[in-house]
Amino acid sequence: MKFFLTPIRAVLISVLSASWAMPALAQHSHGKGSLQLSLNGDVLQGQWTMPMEALLGFEHLPKNAAQTDAMNQLQKSLQNASYFIELPTESKCQQLEAKAQSDMFQGIKGKGHSDLNYEFKFKCANPQMLTKFEFPFFKSHIRSKQLKLEWVSQGSQKSATVRSSKPTFSP
Ligand SMILES: [Zn+2]
Numbered sequence: 742m743k744f745f746l747t748p749i750r751a752v753l754i755s756v757l758s759a760s761w762a763m764p765a766l767a768q769h770s771h772g773k774g775s776l777q778l779s780l781n782g783d784v785l786q787g788q789w790t791m792p793m794e795a796l797l798g799f800e801h802l803p804k805n806a807a808q809t810d811a812m813n814q815l816q817k818s819l820q821n822a823s824y825f826i827e828l829p830t831e832s833k834c835q836q837l838e839a840k841a842q843s844d845m846f847q848g849i850k851g852k853g854h855s856d857l858n859y860e861f862k863f864k865c866a867n868p869q870m871l872t873k874f875e876f877p878f879f880k881s882h883i884r885s886k887q888l889k890l891e892w893v894s895q896g897s898q899k900s901a902t903v904r905s906s907k908p909t910f911s912p
Pocket residue numbers: 765769771792794800853854855
């Protein structure tokens with residue numbers, strides 16, 4: 742029997758390692774997210790995309806109670822956009838909306854990868870005081886490494902890469 746098993750096992754191992762080596766989707770890179778942030782008058786609006794792997798450590802539907810808890814906790818935390826982004830107190834911003842979407846939240850079995858799509862909106866009494874943004878989520882989700890940020894305000898644009906080692910952005 743040994744004589745036959747060895748070559749079969751070798752084939753299986755090479756098939757498995759080939760699937761592990763498959764590259765991730767072009768716009769989906771583990772640990773890396775993107776954020777479009779814009780200020781129009783007194784309304785600050787953002788769109789954040791992040792691989793779920795960076796937030797939960799898995800991208801499939803929860804397989805046990807701990808994973809279900811982690812996913813529910815994330816969904817709950819995101820009801821408050823300050824979980825993701827911290828604005829200067831002096832800007833006196835009030836959250837108007839926050840919407841977290843993912844096929845995982847809807848219980849849809851994905852094709853191996855899954856993203857969080859997050860939209861939020863604030864109305865600010867002192868928008869001129871929006872001189873610095875902080876991203877506290879990096880501390881709670883240590884698999885998150887960076888955020889490609891695009892800032893738009895009054896016709897001016899700025900791009901930046903915010904890293905977990907220094908999670909702030911100043912327009
Ligand atoms: Zn993925």
